[in-house]
Amino acid sequence: MDIIRKIEHEQQRIDLPKFKAGDTVKVFMRILEGEKERIQVFQGNVLRVRKGGTDSTFTVRKVSDGVGVERIFPMHSPFIERIEVIAEGKVRRSRIYYLRKLRGKAARIKTKNIWDKN
Numbered sequence: 001m002d003i004i005r006k007i008e009h010e011q012q013r014i015d016l017p018k019f020k021a022g023d024t025v026k027v028f029m030r031i032l033e034g035e036k037e038r039i040q041v042f043q044g045n046v047l048r049v050r051k052g053g054t055d056s057t058f059t060v061r062k063v064s065d066g067v068g069v070e071r072i073f074p075m076h077s078p079f080i081e082r083i084e085v086i087a088e089g090k091v092r093r094s095r096i097y098y099l100r101k102l103r104g105k106a107a108r109i110k111t112k113n114i115w116d117k118n
Contacts, residue, residue, distance in 0.1 A: 008054045013076045019058075021046050021096050022089025022109050027060060027073055028081035039081055042071060045109060048095040049075075061099060063107075068100060088112040 019025055026043045044062030047070065056075040061068060073080065089109040099107055 011054050011076060013080075016075065016080075016083055017085050019046055019049070019083070019085050019088075021048055021094050022091035024086040024089065024109075025060060026084040026086060028083070029073075030079045030081050043086070044069075045089065045096070045099065047097060047099065 023046050024044070025046055026041055029040050029042060031038050031040045042060060042062065044060040047059040047061050049058045050056055054076050057072050058075060059070055059072050061070045063069070088111060090112045091109060096109075099109075
């Protein structure tokens with residue numbers, strides 16, 4: 001069992017920022033199209049973060065042309081160039097699936113102030 005943990009630890013990325021559900025993030029993904037490579041940005045709210053070693057994932061939701069788009073990213077994927085935290089959200093749940101039902105102003109997440117204690 002220690003051998004498996006050692007291999008998993010070697011494959012984990014340590015350059016990722018700390019973020020949680022409710023935060024607004026920009027995920028810079030490396031996309032391969034034939035021989036070409038480009039970087040595509042996916043910006044949205046984090047709905048959930050699933051922890052669990054190398055197979056941990058996080059779900060990001062954005063609204064594009066009035067349609068909600070969700071994407072699940074592997075946390076330690078080599079195709080993720082970088083992740084930028086744009087804003088920290090003020091939510092009371094670890095999974096904010098209720099955003100799927102909300103529209104317009106109701107779907108906004110309050111951002112944390114630098115003076116908040118929590």
